[in-house]
Amino acid sequence: MPIVRILLILLALATPAFAHDGVRDAAVAREAAQAFKLYVDEVTQEHGRPDLKRPAVASMLGRIFDLDALDALPPAQASDMSWLLDWGDAANATSKLFTRYGSKPGPQPDLEALQRNMSAYEDEYATAMNFMIRVLAREAVAAELFRATLRPEDLTRVREEGFSGLRRSAAEFILTAICSVIESGGKAENARLVAAAIRDTRDVWAGFFFAQDRSRVIEYIAAHDKRMPDQTARTDLAAFTAALQAMD
Numbered sequence: 001m002p003i004v005r006i007l008l009i010l011l012a013l014a015t016p017a018f019a020h021d022g023v024r025d026a027a028v029a030r031e032a033a034q035a036f037k038l039y040v041d042e043v044t045q046e047h048g049r050p051d052l053k054r055p056a057v058a059s060m061l062g063r064i065f066d067l068d069a070l071d072a073l074p075p076a077q078a079s080d081m082s083w084l085l086d087w088g089d090a091a092n093a094t095s096k097l098f099t100r101y102g103s104k105p106g107p108q109p110d111l112e113a114l115q116r117n118m119s120a121y122e123d124e125y126a127t128a129m130n131f132m133i134r135v136l137a138r139e140a141v142a143a144e145l146f147r148a149t150l151r152p153e154d155l156t157r158v159r160e161e162g163f164s165g166l167r168r169s170a171a172e173f174i175l176t177a178i179c180s181v182i183e184s185g186g187k188a189e190n191a192r193l194v195a196a197a198i199r200d201t202r203d204v205w206a207g208f209f210f211a212q213d214r215s216r217v218i219e220y221i222a223a224h225d226k227r228m229p230d231q232t233a234r235t236d237l238a239a240f241t242a243a244l245q246a247m248d
Contacts (some may be wrong), residue, residue, distance in 0.1 A: 017191045022080055025069045026087035032063035034092035040097050050098055061124060064094050065131035076138045078146035084139045091135065095128040118184065126190035129177050130197045137201035140170055140208045164210075171213035174198060174205060178221060181233055188230040195233035202243035214244045 028198035039057060043050050051057060076084075099117050118125060143166055150159070177198060181191045198205075209217070221241050228234050 006120040022073050022087075023083045025066065025073075026083040026090070028086050029064045029066065029090045032060045033094045036060045036064070036094055036132075037097060040101070049120075051103060051173070052098060052121055061094070064091055065128050067134065069140070070131070070135060071124050073138075076145065078140040078142060078149050080142045081139070081146050084135065084142055088132065088135050088139055091128065091132050095125070095132065099125060119186075122186045122190055124183070125180070126186075126193045127157050129180065129194045131176065133177055133194070133197040133201060136170055137204040140166070144208070152207050165197060167208055167210055168213065170205070171209045171217065175217055175220060178217065178237065181237065182221075182224045182228045188233070191228065191230050191233040192236070195236035199236035205240070206243040206247050209244070211248065214247060217241075218244055 034147055036057070039060070040050055040133055052061065098121050100110070101113070101117055103113040137218065143163060147155070147159075147163055181194050181198075184191065206214070218241055221237055227236060228237075
């Protein structure tokens with residue numbers, strides 16, 4: 001996709017969102033994610049690599065991982081679930097496009113490609129994780145509020161399995177984020193950014209994780225936190241751990 005067309009898409013997305021309009025913010029993120037995918041497809045066809053520092057590309061990512069817009073929203077409500085899932089899906093798909101870029105197909109992850117991309121796109125990955133942790137926390141709150149609105153007869157087995165799946169997948173995602181903080185070996189400021197997001201949302205996760213997932217996360221941090229050289233990030237993960245332990 002020629003860069004000029006990408007710029008036109010960004011211009012179309014530049015219409016100011018209504019204040020505190022999550023539906024609009026999520027739609028902007030979804031459109032920006034589509035534009036980013038087109039850009040990545042073009043780079044792939046040209047046998048190049050995505051340049052995430054390029055202003056037009058950085059603008060796309062800024063509209064997807066828009067923490068200012070997320071923070072400006074009022075507290076989560078049960079009715080937010082649909083657009084929160086849309087926004088989270090756009091963010092997750094975009095992150096995978098650059099962290100898995102150039103991966104060889106196969107049943108196992110291409111660790112060489114992952115390591116190369118995590119090094120090249122370390123700053124963008126940390127920004128993405130910071131945003132996704134926070135949007136997922138909002139999803140968790142909205143999901144519990146939505147569940148509370150259901151009558152017992154409406155809480156079907158399928159819905160129960162859906163809620164349980166969200167709780168398990170949230171724990172897996174946060175554990176992945178913790179691994180990235182402890183084992184990345186990258187910039188201290190990026191470790192702090194992700195660890196702060198985990199710390200800030202700790203009360204959500206303490207109540208949302210299943211007991212076995214809380215235990216697994218606590219055990220992982222206890223076994224590996226000394227590998228993390230940054231004291232600020234370690235302190236933030238300790239606060240997260242304390243919130244999980246308080247639930248048992």
